[in-house]
Amino acid sequence: MPTWAQFVLLSAAKSVVVIIILLTAVAYAVWLERKVVGRMQNRWGPTRVGPFGLLQPLADGIKFILKEDIIPTNVYKPLYIAAPMISVALALMSIAVVPFGEQLRFGSFSTPAQITDVNVALLVLLGVTSVAVYGVALAGWSSNSKYSLLGSLRASAQMVSYEASLGLSLIGVLLLSGSLSLREIVNGQSGTYFGFLPRWNFFPQFIAFFVYLTAAFAETNRIPFDLPEAETELVAGYHTEYSSMKFAMFFMAEYTNMFTVACVGTLLFFGGWHGPALTFLPMVVQSFVPLFWFAFKIFLFLFLYIWIRGTLPRFRYDQLMAFGWKVLLPIALANIVLTSLYIGLTTP
Amino acid sequence: MMHTVLFIIFAVVCVAAAINLLAQRHPINSALSLIVVMGSLALLYLLLGAEFVAAVQIIIYAGAIMVLFVFTIMLLNAGEEELSKSSRVAIVFGVPAVAVIVAALAYILSRGAGTAALGDFIGGPKEIGRLLFRDFLLPFEVTSVLILIAIMGAVVLARREER
DSSP, X not given: OOHHHHHHHHXXXXXXXXXXXXXXXXXXXXXXXXXXXXXXTTSOOSOSSSGGGTXXXXXXXXXXXXXXXXXXXXSOHHHHHHHHHHHHHHHHHGGGGOOOEEEEEETTEEEEESSOOOTTHHHHHHHXXXXXXXXXXXXXXXXXXXXXXHHHHHHHHHHHHHHHHHHHHHHHHHHHHOOSOHHHHHHTTOSEETTTEEOOTTTTTHHHHHHHHHHHHHHTXXXXXXXXXXHHHHTTGGGTTOOHHHHHHHHXXXXXXXXXXXXXXHHHHSOTTOOOOOTTSOHHHHTTHHHHHHHHHHHHHHHHHHHHHHHOOOOOHHHHHHIIIIIIHHHHHHHHHHHHXXXXXXXX | OXXXXXXXXXXXXXXXXXXXXXXXXXXXXXHHHHHHHHHHHHHHHHHTTOHHHHHHIIIIIIIIIHHHHHHHHHHHTOOOOOOOOOOHHIIIIIHHHHHHHHHXXXXXXXXXXXXXXXXXXXXOHHHHHHIIIIITXXXXXXXXXXXXXXXXXXXXXXXXXXX
């Protein structure tokens, strides 16, 4: 078999595995959210389908597929149909550059635990995020409904504004690690400070981390920045006119983006798959320990998402814009200046 | 082999989207075609080994600038345009001009223009950063000041108060 065919087959196989795992995780993130928010509001969350409501995602999926797919009369059809596909496709695309661990070994054959290792991975992620706004924008516009249009205008303005802070918050980390490859950024974080503190970028770059977290919440349209779908004023925002599987695709895109944000946060600030080596475990289990740490850190991120959703109220729209431009952006810039000064003063 | 196939695919997509951009009558379709043109250009850069330029092309052009285009079209709720009659000047001067350019290009290519192999262009972020901030520091900074002035001009124009 020629090498390019091998490459194509291997990449396709990896993509299929990653996407299946990701979508299952997305389904269970929804379950987790309903459970945890339920507990926070002193109720049970889903309990009926399966033990602890564990089969609820499956039931939801079946419901979404079987529901009638209504296309309103006055929508602009090509874009109305394309918009959810754009959303979900771009959301899934960004996971392609995320590394999950070291090499995977099957006998003599080994391959990196990542779909593709590009050396500008971070820029690819930013590119995909910046294009992802079209899914939301086009959905609102093509629906031909004022609520949808308002929602998508808000979403586009919000995503464009917070993208600036998001990009700038990453620069501090880039200055420290000197590479745009996610794998190298993670490898730069192995070891410890002073012998006990993990060498995570979070400690020197905690300002950048909080800027990243805030901007990422806004990018994924989550509470307290979920103005695009503020149900009290806009019905459901940009996906008001969508039903059935098309609505589910927006939903999937939102939760997939949450996962991407959690992955990038883990890789850039929390040392990716590095963690305490659990040496008491048998050798076979040992090789899965990095994957476990990675998944565990992502779980913590998701829990934080849900926790904040259960806690904070929504911003007003002018507050959102003022916060993004007048607070977050200056902080991100100050962090870059401080980090560069530090590096400039300490490097001989 | 694979690179050639990919190049042909994206080159065709790029040109087709550019033609579609002119042929469409709805502004949003034209804007979307332009995004496809930008995207396939980025992929062509990537095929040449200029990964940084490719990523920036997507982030700046397809992401930031075209979002503003689409945003404006959405905000103004622009509808379908009428096809205007082609002007006589365009036919009288345009067709011969195109013929001359195509002929000139064909002549240059037939003489055997220089070849560009894949990976000839060293376009990593590090190399580009060195070029921009060491060799071309002055032009780079002057350009950034120019852009700053343009932004300030836009703000002044937009915020002019009625007296």
